[in-house]
Amino acid sequence: MDKKLNALRDKFLSAHPISPEIHARVLAELDAIEHRHQVRVLFACESGSRGWGFASPDSDYDVRFIYVHQPEWYLRVEAQRDVIEVPISDELDICGWELRKALQLMRRSNPTLFEWLDSPVVYREDAPLAARLRALAPDFFSERKGRWHYLAMAKNNFRGYLQGETVRLKKYLYVLRPLLAARWIDAGRGMPPMRFADLADAMVDEPQLRAEIRQLLAIKMAAGEAELGARFEQIHAFIEGELANEQPPADFKRPVGSEAALDALLREAVWPAPIAAAEAG
Structure with missing residues (x-):
């Protein structure tokens, strides 16, 4: 690089x-x-x-x-x-x-x-x-509604944009971000932060995945919105694993507003x- x-x-x-x-x-x-x-x-x-x-x-x-x-x-x-x-x-x-x-x-x-x-x-x-x-x-x-919202967003973007060998790179972030937000909710942290960096820092422990996310971000920030590229294997495997291993939602507490x-x-x-x-x- x-x-x-x-x-x-x-x-x-x-x-x-x-x-x-x-x-x-x-x-x-x-x-x-x-x-x-x-x-x-x-x-x-x-x-x-x-x-x-x-x-x-x-x-x-x-x-x-x-x-x-x-x-x-x-x-x-x-x-x-x-x-x-x-x-x-x-x-x-x-x-x-x-x-x-x-x-x-x-x-x-x-x-x-x-x-x-x-x-x-x-x-x-x-x-x-x-x-x-x-x-x-x-x-x-509502943890339950938030989790459903983010997982549905991740599934739709993954199925709609990341199925080929060449993909629109920005769509990885439109899947990663909601998946990490769902992870945040499952960890009992409440409302997920808006900034992707905060989600990634808190919810991604795997060194190889972190490195590939940083590489993707660097390319995304230097290239145009429509930039195409080859799959990121670590990111792709992480997304597939998260979606395949989705568990039933926990018994979340109800809002008290x-x-x-x-x-x-x-x-x-x-x-x-x-x-x-x-x-x-």
Whole structure:
């Protein structure tokens, strides 16, 4: 492996490349969304490979956000659209969930929302509200649902993309990451971290497998999203073994989150001034 790949291999542990120009562009897009839709963005992060820590040079920027409407929006008889999607422009892929939808998904233990809240790349946030969301998340995390989500993702990607002798290299990471997340849950560690490096460091003990994962990451971070290559034998054998030896889920504990806490957070986000005035009185 040449010096460039060695450098990239060592860099991957903290690789979340967002240039100042892209950061400023994302903030400008969020400002435009607020003006266009008359909403307030409460939280915005990276959700894709740049958040996971294995972006290619041509990876998109997958910006995800949570927003709240003006109070009148919540007083309509008919349900309104609760997603904002911006047409993909160049490398920016931006979409968001309305806060009530996000809280409903938290109540249902949605792994994607938990990953957003753990993203190492945060563009904007209402710090007190984001802290409350992160504090509530563990109480609503279902080990059973999380495990099912990650194993299904691993199986689908493995069967769909890694069956030939030549494979799309990035798909290995789209199988490895959910498999390691399932391992994390089975080990009783709770919500898996979003960063792939954290999962790999904690859940991969085999030296040869660790070395091959580092090699794969170095190639992935230097090559394009569509890069093809020969199988990685250690990684392939690990994936096949994990999927073949899957055990029935343990008797996981049930989430203990309080819906009243979610209701209170929603009320305070939608009507912060009246609630603050009432409390002061």
